[in-house]
Amino acid sequence: MSIYLKLVKALIASVEPTAEEKGRKKIFYGIMAFIAVFFIMIPMAFLIGIIIYVLTAKLLQLGSGQNAAELFLQLTAVFSFVFGLNVIFSVFYFSGDIESLLPLPLRPSKIIASKFTAALISESIMEFIIIIAVFSGYIIASGLPFYTWIIALFGMITLPIVPLAYCAVICIIVMLITGFIKNKDTVNKITGVLTFAVIIGLAVLISKSGGLDTEHLVNALSDRNNSLIGILGVIFPHISFLMNSMTEHTILNLLIYIGINILAVAIFMIIAEAFYLDTVAGVSRSAVSKKKSLSKSISSVKAGRPSISYLKKEFRILFRTPAYFMNCILINLIWPIFLYLIYVLQGKTNFLSSFIDGINSGNEFYVLIFILGISAVSVLVTAANCIASSAFTREGSHLAFIKYIPLSYMAQINIKALVSIIISGAGMLIYVIAASLYLHLGIKLMLFCCIISLLSVAFASYFGIFMDSVNPKLIWDSELNALRGNYNIFFNMAMAIVIEGITCAGAYLAFSFTNIGSLIIMLSLLILLMILTAVSYLLCKFKATANIDKMSV
Amino acid sequence: MISFENVTKVYNKTIRAVDDISFNVKGGEIVGFIGPNGSGKTTTMKLLTGIIKADVGKITVNGFNVRKQPLEAKASIGYIADSPDMFLRLKGTEFLDLIGDIYRVPTDDRRKRIKEFAERFELSDSLGSPIMSYSHGMRQKIMVIAALLHDPPVWILDEPMVGLDPKSAYELKQMMREHAKAGNAVFFSTHVLEVAEKLCDRVIIIKKGHLLYDGTLDELENKNKNGSLEEIFLELTGNDKKEKELSE
Numbered sequence: 001m002s003i004y005l006k007l008v009k010a011l012i013a014s015v016e017p018t019a020e021e022k023g024r025k026k027i028f029y030g031i032m033a034f035i036a037v038f039f040i041m042i043p044m045a046f047l048i049g050i051i052i053y054v055l056t057a058k059l060l061q062l063g064s065g066q067n068a069a070e071l072f073l074q075l076t077a078v079f080s081f082v083f084g085l086n087v088i089f090s091v092f093y094f095s096g097d098i099e100s101l102l103p104l105p106l107r108p109s110k111i112i113a114s115k116f117t118a119a120l121i122s123e124s125i126m127e128f129i130i131i132i133a134v135f136s137g138y139i140i141a142s143g144l145p146f147y148t149w150i151i152a153l154f155g156m157i158t159l160p161i162v163p164l165a166y167c168a169v170i171c172i173i174v175m176l177i178t179g180f181i182k183n184k185d186t187v188n189k190i191t192g193v194l195t196f197a198v199i200i201g202l203a204v205l206i207s208k209s210g211g212l213d214t215e216h217l218v219n220a221l222s223d224r225n226n227s228l229i230g231i232l233g234v235i236f237p238h239i240s241f242l243m244n245s246m247t248e249h250t251i252l253n254l255l256i257y258i259g260i261n262i263l264a265v266a267i268f269m270i271i272a273e274a275f276y277l278d279t280v281a282g283v284s285r286s287a288v289s290k291k292k293s294l295s296k297s298i299s300s301v302k303a304g305r306p307s308i309s310y311l312k313k314e315f316r317i318l319f320r321t322p323a324y325f326m327n328c329i330l331i332n333l334i335w336p337i338f339l340y341l342i343y344v345l346q347g348k349t350n351f352l353s354s355f356i357d358g359i360n361s362g363n364e365f366y367v368l369i370f371i372l373g374i375s376a377v378s379v380l381v382t383a384a385n386c387i388a389s390s391a392f393t394r395e396g397s398h399l400a401f402i403k404y405i406p407l408s409y410m411a412q413i414n415i416k417a418l419v420s421i422i423i424s425g426a427g428m429l430i431y432v433i434a435a436s437l438y439l440h441l442g443i444k445l446m447l448f449c450c451i452i453s454l455l456s457v458a459f460a461s462y463f464g465i466f467m468d469s470v471n472p473k474l475i476w477d478s479e480l481n482a483l484r485g486n487y488n489i490f491f492n493m494a495m496a497i498v499i500e501g502i503t504c505a506g507a508y509l510a511f512s513f514t515n516i517g518s519l520i521i522m523l524s525l526l527i528l529l530m531i532l533t534a535v536s537y538l539l540c541k542f543k544a545t546a547n548i549d550k551m552s553v
Numbered sequence: 554m555i556s557f558e559n560v561t562k563v564y565n566k567t568i569r570a571v572d573d574i575s576f577n578v579k580g581g582e583i584v585g586f587i588g589p590n591g592s593g594k595t596t597t598m599k600l601l602t603g604i605i606k607a608d609v610g611k612i613t614v615n616g617f618n619v620r621k622q623p624l625e626a627k628a629s630i631g632y633i634a635d636s637p638d639m640f641l642r643l644k645g646t647e648f649l650d651l652i653g654d655i656y657r658v659p660t661d662d663r664r665k666r667i668k669e670f671a672e673r674f675e676l677s678d679s680l681g682s683p684i685m686s687y688s689h690g691m692r693q694k695i696m697v698i699a700a701l702l703h704d705p706p707v708w709i710l711d712e713p714m715v716g717l718d719p720k721s722a723y724e725l726k727q728m729m730r731e732h733a734k735a736g737n738a739v740f741f742s743t744h745v746l747e748v749a750e751k752l753c754d755r756v757i758i759i760k761k762g763h764l765l766y767d768g769t770l771d772e773l774e775n776k777n778k779n780g781s782l783e784e785i786f787l788e789l790t791g792n793d794k795k796e797k798e799l800s801e
Contacts (some may be wrong), residue, residue, distance in 0.1 A: 292681030294671055297646045298664050300681075301653065309654035313643065320642040398639040404602040405655050406628035549606055 003106070007114035011097065012122055028470055032491035039501075040494050041126075045133035048072070052137030060142065066243045067229065069138035073159065073239045074232035076130055078202060081163035084123060085195050086326050087480065088167040089188055091119045093175060093280055094322070096477030102280065112272040116168055122484065124160040131156045139246070148246045151254065155242050158261055162238050165264040172271050175279035188322035196330055203337045238264075306407055307415055314419045317394070318387065323480035324394070328387045332427040335381060359439045364518035367445070368511055370435075371522060372504040374449050375529065378428050378456035379500040380493075386483060388420040388464030389492035392472035392551065393482050399474055399551055409545040413465055417540070420461035421454070428453045448522070455529040460496050462536035467492040469544035472551060503528060554580050554707050554738035555601065560610030562596055562762075570596040572762040573609075578738045580706070583729055585749035586742040588759035589790050594742040595635055597759070598711045601740070602632045615706050628656060631705035633713050637692035645680035645687075645695050649702060656703035663702065670698040673724045690716040697725060701732075708732060710741035714748060726752055746782050760790050 055068035092115060101111050135152035138144075178187045233240055238260040245253035318324045358366030382388065391413075395402060402412050432453050436446035468488050476482040483489060507521050555578035562571040571593045578584045588594050599605045600612060603619050603626060612619040615629035640648050646667075653663040671677045674694040684692060693716040700708070708729070714722045729739045729752060743749055749756050750770060758766040766773060766789065770782065777785045 292678065294668060294677035294680065297677075297680040298667055300646055301650050301660070301664055301667060303658065303660040303663060304650075304654050306655045306657070309651045313640070313647075313651050316647065317640070317642050397636060398634070400599070400602075400604045400634055401639060403604045404627055404630070404632050404634075406624045407655055408624060552605060 004110055004114050004117075007101075007111070008117045008121075011114060011118035029487065032487065032494065035498060036490055036494040039498050041129055045129050048130060048133040049137040049140075052134050053141045056138050056141035065142055066138065066247055069134050070239060070243050071229050071232070072134045073131065073243075074229065074236055076127060076134070077159065077163045077236045077239065078232065080124070080127055080160050081166055082195055082198055082202070084119075084160075084164045084167040085170065086192060086323075087119055087123055087484065088116075088164065088171045089191055090323055090478055090480035091115050092168070092171055092276070094188065094478050095481065098280060102277075107273065108276040109269045109273040112168070112276050113269060116164065116268070120160060120164055123164070127160050128156050131159055142247070144246055145249075151242070151246055159239070159242070161261050162236060162264045165268045168268045169271055172268075172275050172279060176275050185320070185322055189325060192322060192326040192330060195326075196333070199334060200337060307411065310407065310412065310415045311418060314416065318419070318423075321479045323478070323483060327480075327483050328385045328390075329423065331385050332381060332423065335377070335384075336431060356439060359441070365511065367441075368507065368518045368521060370439070370441075371449060371452055371525065372507055374428075374432055374453050375456045375525065376500050376504055378424070378453045379460045379496050381428060382420060382424040382457045382460035383464060383493040383496040385420075385424060386464070386486075386489040386492075387423055388417060388461040389468050389489045390472075390483055390486065391416040391420075391465045392468045392548070393474065393476075393486060393488065394479070395472075396474055396476055396482060399472075403548065403551075409548050410541055413462075413540050413544060417458070417461045417465055420464065421457055424461065425454050425457045428457060448526075452526065452529065455526070455533055456500075459529060459533040459536050462533065462540050463496065463499075464492050466536060466539040466544045467495065469540070469547040469551075474551070499532070503532075554578055554582075554615055555740055556611070556613040557597075557601070558611045560597075560600060560607045560612060562593075562600060562605065563608050569762045571600065571607075574759070574762070574764045575610075576757055576764065576767050578707075578740050580736045580738055581733055582754045583733045583739040583741075583752055585753035585756040586740060586759065587744075587746070587749055587756055587786065588742075588765075591761075592759045592790075593762040594759060595711055596762075598632075598709055598742060601709050602630055603627055628703075629705055629707050631700040631703065631708045631710075633693075633696050633700045633710045635711045635715075637689065637696040637716070639684075639692075639696065641685035642683060644683050645676070648684060648695065649680070649699055652699040652702050656705075658703050662704075666702055666704070667698065670701065673728070674698065674721050690718055690721070693717055694721055701728070706737045708737065708739045708741070710739070712743060713741055714743065714745060746786055750782050758786070758789060765789055 052069050052072060056065055059065050059067055092112065095115075104111075132152065135149075135155065139148050139152060174187065174191065238257050241253045241257040241260065245251070245257060318328055355366055355369070359370055392399065392402075402409070429450055432449050433446060436449055441449065471488060473482060473486045473488065503525070507525055510516050510524075511518060511521050555576075557574060557576050560571055560574050561569065563569050574593075574597070586594055586597065596605070600607050601614060601619070603623050606620065614626040617626035617629060619626045640651075643651070649663075649667055652658075658666075667680070671680055674697070676691060676694050676698070679687060679691060684695060687695065693713075697710075697713060697717075700710070710729075713725060717725060726748070729741070733739050733754075753770065755769050756766070756773070757764065773785060774782065777788070780788070
């Protein structure tokens with residue numbers, strides 16, 4: 001047991017920033033953590049808690065009090081499964097520690113159990129907050145006794161086990177049956193794309209379940225034949241037993257819940273014990289490609305501009321590394337699905353339809369909201385794909401390269417920013433143009449929207465690079481670990497949300513409570529974004545370049 | 554070609570990794586940099602290449618001040634880092650092309666040198682494959698090729714023989730001799746004293762950030778007639794009294 005715990009501790013330490021890394025920037029971490037906690041985590045948890053509280057209060061009158069919380073926990077389990085798949089793949093098969101762990105005289109189940117536990121702990125922090133928010137809304141609305149809080153805390157820690165155990169089993173089986181595929185990166189990428197397909201499928205399933213307005217939701221949730229809860233209840237049966245243990249005041253449900261968790265882990269451990277070594281050994285032998293003749297290889301060598309070559313290098317690494325491909329490239333395609341969901345789920349509120357009608361009729365207020373929305377989404381997408389905010393982190397142990405080549409730091413920063421601008425901006429422009437055409441905005445307004453979007457992306461790109469330069473996470477053993485547990489990415493997102501939030505709120509308040517016309521506000525937004533971009537650029541030019549000098553591995 | 558004048562580098566305000574060191578490497582010279590683990594060899598190499606900045610002192614490479622003219626100095630250097638695990642997702646040719654572009658090597662020269670080096674290091678069949686598929690030794694070879702691709706006047710090589718098979722190590726030593734013969738400077742660190750003995754015109758011995766010895770191996774052996782180079786080195790780097798004698 002002690003070896004297992006020591007392994008877990010060591011594996012978690014490899015994901016989290018080192019004490020030395022934290023120590024160097026204590027004040028920075030403190031400020032950023034404050035912003036992240038008070039501007040993202042607490043508001044989000046509060047919002048979830050309120051939603052569950054309101055729905056539970058209404059459902060109690062219809063005799064289905066636990067359905068809202070149950071569905072929310074089931075959806076959390078689905079997300080945990082979907083996003084966990086990629087993490088488990090990486091942790092089990094692609095992390096740098098495998099070569100050190102495999103020669104040790106340890107049973108495969110012990111190695112895999114420690115890896116699983118470390119992944120569970122480091123991946124579930126955000127999930128813990130969501131779960132406890134759901135329980136809080138539910139317990140308060142239902143007026144449940146005090147001891148249910150203890151069950152809630154127990155549930156908070158244990159609920160993510162079953163979805164991740166599913167991931168682990170699927171992961172080992174996939175590696176087993178794809179043993180014939182030589183390049184395991186391909187398997188990793190295919191799994192990533194399949195994960196993406198699952199998200200789309202889930203979005204379609206949710207969209208069929210009805211609307212987002214309270215009345216519709218309450219009706220759907222009180223329906224004992226609700227298909228979504230039914231399907232998810234079969235996939236994640238443990239959740240309803242945990243919920244029942246809170247409401248029915250019997251220990252039997254809790255024992256069944258614990259039993260299901262033990263069973264899930266036991267199945268996964270048996271499969272790991274039987275197949276992990278064989279499948280992981282396959283990975284070690286992989287990544288061999290066809291030999292090419294020297295003349296053929298050399299024929300592709302051709303002089304070009306340093307900046308173009310550097311740009312190509314950045315793109316190749318982003319697209320060829322499964323962890324970066326999933327988290328930096330594919331993620332750009334996910335947010336339109338959420339927009340689609342909002343559109344489908346607007347229900348009787350019709351807020352999106354009335355919004356679209358408002359824009360079509362040329363209502364200044366709605367047009368302004370649309371433009372502010374474009375700016376906000378552009379910043380969020382750029383921060384969320386973390387291409388900029390992991391620009392130095394991704395260099396990892398070979399960071400020295402950027403320091404000893406005869407290419408100025410600022411030139412390299414500009415190229416890294418350009419990569420972020422191209423990937424985030426290209427995606428945004430397609431959506432902005434499509435939305436503008438759909439809403440009949442006219443050429444001038446469409447161009448204006450494109451400029452706003454690109455400026456927002458440019459601001460977020462340079463700002464992200466600056467943020468990463470402050471304290472990049474350079475020590476990691478797999479590419480996914482460069483992004484996982486990387487506080488810089490989270491802090492950058494928090495800062496981007498705060499800055500963009502202030503900008504949009506300012507514009508909204510100016511329009512609502514002053515006589516300033518929408519045109520002036522739009523132009524002010526344009527100028528403000530230019531200033532923000534210029535400030536971020538200057539931060540990179542004077543601060544980030546100085547920070548690079550201080551970076552060391 | 555390389556001038557290191559009273560250079561000091563302190564880490565975390567306490568560890569003096571390099572402490573007031575001065576030395577020169579002239580064109581046509583091969584200079585070996587020797588010292589036990591943690592003596593400051595890699596820090597010195599990083600200071601020379603501009604990877605880290607000196608707290609005190611002046612460093613010039615090929616006449617360019619590393620701090621004031623960093624790009625010119627860097628363009629004059631061919632550097633092999635201590636770890637070859639770099640850009641594993643790129644193919645060998647893609648990596649060399651990147652290096653060729655950054656150091657502005659014309660297409661014809663680039664192709665000629667890649668062909669020559671690949672044949673000498675027996676890497677011809679693998680250049681079109683991702684570096685990830687290379688063995689440790691092959692990765693070291695591609696790093697050597699990348700460092701020498703732009704035919705720089707100064708070679709700074711941190712443990713360049715590590716991971717190389719005997720033939721490749723022989724080829725690299727030959728290349729170092731040829732490069733020095735053409736009037737260029739070669740400065741490399743090594744733990745293998747036999748390599749230093751056979752290859753170097755001069756050695757610099759460092760311990761705990763202090764320079765212990767700077768001179769030819771013959772002079773060193775003349776001062777210590779009792780033993781082999783290995784014994785002298787061990788005595789020197791483990792004996793503080795001897796250290797004082799030699800530095801005087």
